[in-house]
Amino acid sequence: MEISFFLLPKDEVAFIVSSASMQEAIEQLEFHHYTALPVIDNEGKYVGTLSEGDMLWKLKNTSGLSFDNLQQVPVHEIKKRIYNECVSINAQMEDMLALAADQNFVPVVDDDRTFLGIIRRKDIIEYYTKNITD
Known part of the structure; x- marks a missing residue:
């Protein structure tokens, strides 16, 4: 089965632009409970996944950085501890199976790496569970 059937499209997904601030990223995570x-970069290409841990x-590792000046740190300056792989549409x-084992969601891109949306691990597990039990 093609993954496009499970795609949660970009317009329904919370994401952050790499030029946004660390403050904006924290607010997005908090608002969406993620x-x-x-x-994504300014051209809409997937560049990675930013986690709370990152x-x-x-x-912790930036002298002088506090909750009062997070707006001064762009997302692209935050080192990603783990690179979450994306897949082609x-x-x-x-x-998807191997990626879903290690990632809560798998970013989906087109041939130019333009971000199209995500597939949630939950949807992959439900798909395989249903097919195993049927």
Whole structure:
């Protein structure tokens, strides 16, 4: 089965632009009750996933950084501890299994790496659970 069937499109997904501030990223995470967000550049290309942990490490390891000046730190300056792989919209569900084991969601891109949306691990698990039990 093609993954496009499971795609949660970009306009329904919380994401952050790499030029946004660390403050904006924290507010997005808090508002949506997420632990990570896809990061796209100004051209709409997927560049990585920003996690709560990435921001905590940035806060801990940056002298003088506090909750009062987070707006001065752009997201692209925050080191990502783990690179979450993305998949092509042309991928098959089988291609998703290994990624879904390690990621809460899998970013989906087109052939130019333009961010199209995500597939949630929950949806992948539900798909396979249903097919195993049927």
